[in-house]
Amino acid sequence: MIIAQISDTHITPAGRLAYQHVDTERHLVRAVHHLLSLTPRPDVVFATGDLVDAGLPEEYERLRTLLGPLTMPLYLIPGNHDDRRALATVFRDHAYLPRDGGFLHYVVEDHPLRIVVLDTVVPGKAGGLMCAERLAWLEARLREAAAKPTLIFMHHPPFRTGIAHMDALGLDNAEGFGDVIRRHRQVVCIACGHLHRPIQTRWNGTLAMTAPSTAHQVTLDLRPDARTTFTMEPPACLLHVWREETGCVTHTSYIGEFAGPYP
Numbered sequence: 001m002i003i004a005q006i007s008d009t010h011i012t013p014a015g016r017l018a019y020q021h022v023d024t025e026r027h028l029v030r031a032v033h034h035l036l037s038l039t040p041r042p043d044v045v046f047a048t049g050d051l052v053d054a055g056l057p058e059e060y061e062r063l064r065t066l067l068g069p070l071t072m073p074l075y076l077i078p079g080n081h082d083d084r085r086a087l088a089t090v091f092r093d094h095a096y097l098p099r100d101g102g103f104l105h106y107v108v109e110d111h112p113l114r115i116v117v118l119d120t121v122v123p124g125k126a127g128g129l130m131c132a133e134r135l136a137w138l139e140a141r142l143r144e145a146a147a148k149p150t151l152i153f154m155h156h157p158p159f160r161t162g163i164a165h166m167d168a169l170g171l172d173n174a175e176g177f178g179d180v181i182r183r184h185r186q187v188v189c190i191a192c193g194h195l196h197r198p199i200q201t202r203w204n205g206t207l208a209m210t211a212p213s214t215a216h217q218v219t220l221d222l223r224p225d226a227r228t229t230f231t232m233e234p235p236a237c238l239l240h241v242w243r244e245e246t247g248c249v250t251h252t253s254y255i256g257e258f259a260g261p262y263p
Contacts, residue, residue, distance in 0.1 A: 001112055003151070004035055004042035004072075005238040007193035008050040008213035010081065011063045018053050018215070019230065027215035027235055027255075028066045034255045035070065035237070042239065044072055044111070048193035048211060049079020049121075049155030051087065060090035078104050078121045079155035079193060080128065080169075105137055113188070113242040116141055118154040126169040128156030128194075130177040138177075142184040150186045151240065151248065157192040157210050159203050165228045166195055166218060178204040188248045191240065196230065198238070198252050207248075212236040214255065 009031075010024045018024045035042060047067075052059035067074060076091060078084055084104055088097045096106045103119040118138060120128030130138075142150065158174040160167045171177070181187055181204045188206065195210040196218040202208075217233040219226070235255045242248050 001242040002040065002042040003113070003115075003240040003242065004045045005048055005153070005191055005211050005240060006031055006035075006045065006214050007048040007211040007237075008079070008196050008215070009047065009063065010050055010053045010213070010215060011059050011066065012053045013056065013058050014062065022216045022230075022232075024053070024215045025062065025066060028063075031214040031235065031237060031255050032067065032069050034253070035072075038239075038253070042072055044075065044108075045070060046075045046077065046115075046117075046153050046191075048077045048153055048191065050081040050193060051076060051079065053081055055081060055083030055086055057086045057090060060086055064090055075108065075115075075117065075153075077117055077153055077155060077193075078119055080121055080126050082121065083123075084119070084121065103134060103137070105134070107141055111242075112149075112244070113248070114145055114148045114150040116150055116152050118152060120154050120156040120171060122172075127172060128154075128170070129172045130158075131173065132176075135173075135176055135180055139180050139183075142180070142186070146184065146186055148186060149188050149242075149247070150184075151242075152187060152190045153192075154190065155193045157194060157199075157208060158190065159201050159208050161195060161197075161199050161210075162222045163195065163197075163218060163220070164224050164226055169194075181206060189240065189250070191238065191250075198236065200250075209238075209250065211238045212252065
């Protein structure tokens with residue numbers, strides 16, 4: 001099974017560049033083409049938040065059009081730039097999205113690897129949160145299938161990266177989240193967005209990571225007083241490959257035209 005993860009697409013209203021520099025629509029078109037060109041194609045695609053830039057219905061309408069060519073199942077996850085209501089309204093045919101006005105948590109049971117999606121969004125804030133209510137929901141879902149290998153998708157990473165200005169916008173109550181994860185050894189990976197970089201670490205007995213953006217990347221600057229900046233390093237996605245004999249192996253797949261392959 002191949003699970004593609006795209007993240008931080010930041011689609012804007014028509015004619016507007018993100019952060020005055022980035023044509024995120026063009027980049028997402030390339031990302032969709034890239035996914036469709038892979039051999040073998042991914043079985044499913046998860047988009048891990050900051051789907052649009054300002055949470056506007058018109059942005060989600062553009063996002064829907066841009067993602068339309070994908071032939072594989074698509075699952076959406078909110079990030080801090082997203083609006084739950086607008087997302088669920090525009091993607092009303094995505095039956096997995098809860099319609100009760102609460103968190104956009106859900107579970108995908110249709111594959112050899114169980115997938116649990118967490119909503120870490122706090123409206124009006126750039127950082128995320130795993131509050132008691134969210135942790136209780138996660139605990140219950142993990143108890144339901146303690147023997148089945150599970151991948152968790154969420155927007156905000158629970159670990160500190162050393163990129164100080166992004167760590168300041170991280171996940172509140174990561175400690176409580178870690179307590180839950182330590183109790184459930186079936187969690188093979190926690191895959192996040194938000195950081196606009198591929199970063200990995202061991203965390204509370206499992207592997208946690210972040211995905212690069214399909215557009216712009218956060219500057220890799222580990223100085224404690226580094227400014228918030230971004231670069232146009234190559235966009236990429238992650239491919240999580242699940243096999244019983246190897247577990248979950250993750251590849252970074254760069255989006256673009258490159259020389260090769262050579263014999």
